[in-house]
Amino acid sequence: MDAFQTDEGVPSIQHGAAAKQSFLLDYDIALADLSANRDVAKTQQLLVDAAAVAEFGQ
Numbered sequence: 001m002d003a004f005q006t007d008e009g010v011p012s013i014q015h016g017a018a019a020k021q022s023f024l025l026d027y028d029i030a031l032a033d034l035s036a037n038r039d040v041a042k043t044q045q046l047l048v049d050a051a052a053v054a055e056f057g058q
Helices: 021-037 040-053
Strands: none
8 A cells, every 4th residue: 555655657548548549449459350360460560550640659
């Protein structure tokens, strides 16, 4: 419990505070595709594309 007094909370992408909604949707689609197809390279590219569309790093 002491940690709650001293540690800093961080936003969560799943709750919409750390990323745009468009990224959250694309992230969910990428992970669903990974679950269905087990294509890691495709999932990596989907996540890179999602980050670009959401303007991460801008």
